[in-house]
Amino acid sequence: MHRSPYRPALVLVVGVLGILIATAFNTTTRAAEVRPPGRSGDLVDVVREMEGQRESLQERLGDLREEVARLEREAAEDAGMTRSFTQEFDRVRLNAGMAEVAGPGVEVVLGDGADVPKGADPNDYLIHDTDIAGVVNALFVGGAEAVAVNGERIIATTPIRCAGTTILVNATRLGNPYTIVAIGDPETLEQAVREDSHGSLLFDVYAKQYGLHVSLSRVTETSVPAFKGSMRPVYATPDDGGV
Amino acid sequence: MLVLALALALGITLGLLTNVSVPLGMLTYLGVAVLAAIDACFGGVKASLEGTFDDKVFISGFLTSTLMAAFIVFVGDRIGVRELYLAAVVAFGMRIFENLGSVRRLMFARWGWE
16 A cells, blocks of 8 residues: 655645745845846946946036026026126136137147057056146146047046046046147147146157157147036035135 | 645745745855755655655654755855855755656556556
């Protein structure tokens, strides 16, 4: 006589097995929710996606700023504000780098050296953040009124720093080659860059020694875009004491 | 067999409905526990078919092998040989297939297909 396999203990353990399997299933499902597949570990993708989002937001920010400027002008007209007040407003915006500007100036192009000889330090053949910062500083020394690097406007709080193989300006990653556009007196600007200690090294020494592609050209008409990022001072508040 | 299948379905439903889960670090223990339970179930079915099923032997066997497996995983974690849990997985895996083979043959005998 065969005994039935439906022993209570056996049935109990089978039930426990079911609960264990469900628990394992729940746990792995929850783990997958915590780290969605396709994004886990692939931080590069996350960064790219965020940068894309930021770009579209920056475009929207630029549109909205133009809208604000237009409305301010209209409001000023409606309220019968003096002409000098609106002019003052536009001047402040221009000085702050919040408006696109055009005029004569110079275009400086800095490009990495093409070939690195064997045994040489590849760092010598690259354009670094300090090179860009040096040229930008020299341009301001020469009286530049607006400067942009690869379309990134340099404003009062703009950092220029190295980030791996790219250079960050205003938290935007820029790649080789770097085009620095400055508006000001072309002659003075060129002189300022060529006479600057860093600029002269770059143009007269490094360019020949390491084959860096550097050039400087005066232009009669160029434009510098407005600052695309956002400024939200947290610690700085207007101090009315001096007014 | 139907009762066992129902018990399994009931257990899974119960677990899914209550949505119980364990911390991620315990997942290895849970996996080994699942294997131990599967092993115990096949062993139990085999013993039943052979007519040697004993509640005490069955339950104690299930508990001790689960505890031993958990201990192996724990020791592996402690001494930095995380793969030690594979020892338990291999042992249970082999026994599951052995028992499955025996159950199959016993079934044939029971239904008179030999």
